[in-house]
Amino acid sequence: MENDNLTIREAQQLVDQWIKTIGVRYFSELTNMAILTEEVGELARVMARKYGDQSFKAGEKENLDEEMADILWVLICLANQTGVDLTNALRTSFEKKTNRDKDRHKNNPKLKDYGE
Numbered sequence: 001m002e003n004d005n006l007t008i009r010e011a012q013q014l015v016d017q018w019i020k021t022i023g024v025r026y027f028s029e030l031t032n033m034a035i036l037t038e039e040v041g042e043l044a045r046v047m048a049r050k051y052g053d054q055s056f057k058a059g060e061k062e063n064l065d066e067e068m069a070d071i072l073w074v075l076i077c078l079a080n081q082t083g084v085d086l087t088n089a090l091r092t093s094f095e096k097k098t099n100r101d102k103d104r105h106k107n108n109p110k111l112k113d114y115g116e
Helices: 008-021 029-050 064-082 087-102
Strands: none
Touching: 008 087, 029 064, 029 087, 064 087
């Protein structure tokens, strides 16, 4: 995987290839949903320690990248298992959010001073 410009579609293909050659088979959709939940919890733990009020315990790592990649991996597995093309789904999500929120955030007084 030398190309730094990995598309979402390519990632879906690579995960599928890895599962079928190294991982033997996909876990069930329900098992992967539980694993996704677990991975999100692991990211939440790191976020709470890095950006929140908790401190890291001895031996814990500040591994945001690893935890986010684990989430992406399992999400891609679920997409592959359920026939979801994440590239098209993300495009549709952008369109939906743009149409729904094109003025909403600009007119939100709670966001006016943010980043200025």
